[in-house]
Amino acid sequence: MSTSFARVGCVCVLASLAAVYPRHALAQTSAGHEHSTHGDRAQQVMPHTDAAIDSLLSIARRASETFSDRSAALAAGYRRVGMDFPSMGEHWVNPALVLEERFDVARPAILTYTVVQGRPTLLGVVYAIPLAPGEKPPAAFGPEATWHEHNGSVEEESLLPEHHSMSMPSSGSGIRLAILHAWVRAPNPDGVFAAENWALPFLRVGLDVPVGFPKSAARAISLLSGGDRYYRELAGESANAAVGAALERCADVASRVVRRAQARGQALGPADLEELDGAWSAAVVEVRNAAGADVAKRINGGILPGEMR
Structure with a gap:
């Protein structure tokens, strides 16, 4: 990817977010340390049936443990964008990792959290990769990984009504961000890579996730x-x-x-x-x-x- 794309594209994408991050994040994060490992239901993630993919997900899961406490995420440069959405939770974005313009399974650009029975709980990671026109997203997780795209900003991830988990087009013009959710610390009936997780409403109030719920x-x-x-x-x-x-x-x-x-x-x-x-x-x-x-x-x-x- 060209340096000019990085400077023109990614900087424009993230500049508006950087200006509001410190104030917004501090207002949303309680003082002191949080402990989010209490949420047993939110930790029940089944191993992936593909051993190679499960190995990558294990790397992501272990790397994310560092950020079980949101204060650790804040110290590492992540900032909250948007509200706690019913099927996605909170998005915490690290602009510096987006600007790296490379895929590293252990260094996700976005973390997702929600409040489970009164306590902040880490749900998973989100990969955000800037793409040049015609460029395709990484294939590390195979065809099951349904990347979707945003033309504009990471913040759009928290503003769309729903994603519908669509495959990302392989061409396009202008700034494009390829986005992939990985629910490595919360169960998702629709799959670990689904864009949305409708189990979250049940988990938040301490309920077991019903089988086949609408x-x-x-x-x-x-x-x-x-x-x-x-x-x-x-x-x-x-x-x-x-x-x-x-x-x-x-x-x-x-x-x-x-x-x-x-x-x-x-x-x-x-x-x-x-x-x-x-x-x-x-x-x-x-x-x-x-x-x-x-x-x-x-x-x-x-x-x-x-x-x-």
Whole structure:
């Protein structure tokens, strides 16, 4: 990759982030040391069936242990960008590692965290590689690794409604960042390299991840750990009130379902998931009637024209 691309492309990509990092990160990180190894459910990651890939993932997992405490990530140059998203968590970006313009499995440019039962917990790593026009992403993890691209900035990683885990085009013009998630410290039913992880809403509130759960149930559960803020922002200021009211009713149902499951000492069952699915579906219909089809589609994970860049 050319030096001119590095100077023009990567510097432009990261300059706007660097200006806000110190203040933003310090505001979001509590003083002292954190201990995130408590979250047993968030550590239950099955070995990969391919030995070569599992070996690489083990390297990434061991390297990430250094950053179980977010203060260690902060000291190493990582800074939080964006909010804690329902299906991705927080993104902590290290601009210097992006600027290195090379793939190193032990040196991810981004770390992901979320709060599990009140404590910050490391979820995994994200690789971000600047690409020149026509350049392809690294093939280290094989065809299963579904890279996606952002045309503009690492910050875009935390702003898109959903990624849909699409394969990255091999051509294009202008600044391109190839992005690959690796959930090396949290289970993901959709696979270790999936762009999103809808197990997170269950983990945050201390629930076992149900088998075969619908995303609608996960979205409903996410309202119990701050997900409503995300959906309100997706909807926009003009639709905030309508969306807020619908989400509040859905959250009431989710809270009742969780309390009931906890009282019987069991994981969420099919009837619970069906009730959560119904509550979320009702909320989407309510939003559609009050704020329009586009807003309803947006909060339900749909991508409107022009949103996926």
